[in-house]
Amino acid sequence: MHRQVTDALQHAASQRQQQQRWRQPQVRPQGVLLASNDYLGLSEHPQVIAAYQQALQHYGTGSGGSALVCGTQSPHLYLQQQLADWLERDNVLLFSSGFAANFSTLLQLGKLYHKIHADRLAHASLIDGMRASGVRWKRFAHNQLAPLLPELTATDQAHLVVTESVFSMDGDSPCLAQLRQVAEHADLYVDDAHGLGVVGADGRSIGGVMNQRQLPLLMVTFGKALGVGGAAVLAPTAVIDYLHNFAREYIYSTAISAAQAAAVSAAIKLVQSAEGSSLRQRLQENIAHVSRLAAEYGIPLMAAPNTAIQLVPVGTDSKALQLQQHLRNRGFVVAAIRPPTVPQGQARLRLTLSASHTPAVLTQLMQELAQCLQH
Structure with missing residues (x-):
């Protein structure tokens, strides 16, 4: 490679290392996993695994092409209709990942708006899509939707407001009443990656409390509570038809496999079932248990008490890494979250709780964490 390029690579690496x-990929360490987004434990559920295996036998390992060429098979169509019926939306477009779904949709739809307003803590995929669209966009203070109303009500031009149902690095959510107010004056785009399957009595999250008129653009992922992988955008048919023709990440990517689609469908059926309700209840009990122990042991938590994403602020990068390693040595796999994922000086430990965790294990975790923080 050219010397200028290799010098730039070395400089960037040196800065990050200092x-x-x-960051580098690592094989998952042994221990109790508290860094996974598998909130209901469905990635290891026998019914999800069986659906994957059966579809593999019937359809093979890959889709063989893009969705518009030959990659669409019966399980894809079933999943699309299943999602549309469950979340009461007109139409669905499947993507290989949440990043691809957010980026591609905002890239293509964003340019149709006069201005985009995005939460300051919006995911990188949302930010990249807005930037690439070329439209004027602006961040608003985290979860502060009401101050947008004067600007939105003062014009007839098209505005888009972009936010998330549950913020992955803070664990909080926007005010539903404010979302509904904003929806009267602007189109809403909500990334529901960390809500679907776990939020709400039926696991429908934001899609269950805001209809398509209020929330016309909804992105959901299959790799969090559903335990598989992939994503979808749910929207009016006119939007989905437009994306079929202009969303390049969809048009020119190999479709997710039929087996993957079948596994996602099995996971959705579980979420909708009595067992799904039981898993959500167990998760809420684990969240409440950790919140109680945090208060008892004096452990500071950033997140709202009813979220599966529990965050312990530690400040410096070195402290976060030190605590992460200490807990790993004790058998607990947690994530040390550092800039640029979070702002400078706001490094934190991210504990993601699951219905598969037992109260005894979580008690041991919090005891170890309390001891770590005291030293």
Whole structure:
């Protein structure tokens, strides 16, 4: 490679390493996993695995092409209709990942709006899509939707407001009443990656409390509570038809496999079932248990008490890494979250709770964490 390029690579790597922010993939460590987004434990559920295996036998390992060429098979169509019926939306478009769904949709739809307003903590995929669209966009203070109303009500031009149902690095959610107010004056785009399957009595999350008129653009992922992988955008048919023809990440990507689609469908059926309700209840009990122990042991938590994403602020990158390693040595796999994922000086431990965790294990975790923080 050209020397200028290799010099730039070395400089970038050196800077990140000095800041203790250099990242590399690692084989998952042994221990109790508290860094996964598998909130209901469905990635290991026998019914999800069986659906995957049966579809593999019937359809093979890959889709063989893009969705518009030959990659669409019966399980894809079933999943699309299943999602549309469950979340009461007109139409669905499947993507290989949440990043691809957010980026591609905002890239293509964003340019149709006069202005986009995005929560300051919006996911990188949302930010990249807005930037690439070329439209004027602006961040608003985290979860502060009401201050947008004067600007939105003062014009007849098309505005888009972009936010998330549950913020992955803070664990909180926007005010539903404010979302409904904003929806009267602007189109809404909500990333529901961390809500679907776990939020709400039926697991429908934001899609269950806001209809398509209020929330015309909804993105959901299959790799969090559903335990598989992939994503979808749910929207009016005119939007989905437009994306079929202009969303390049969809048009020119190999479709998710039929087996993957079948596994997602099995996971949705579980979420809709009595067992799904039981798993959500167990998760809420685990969240409440951790909140109680945090208060008892004096452990500070950033997140709202009813979220599966529990965050322990520690400040410096080195402290976060030190605590992460200490807990790993004790058998607990947690995530140390550092800039640029979060702002400078706001490094934190991210504990993601699951219905598969037992109260005894979580008690041991919090005891170890309390001891770590005291030293």
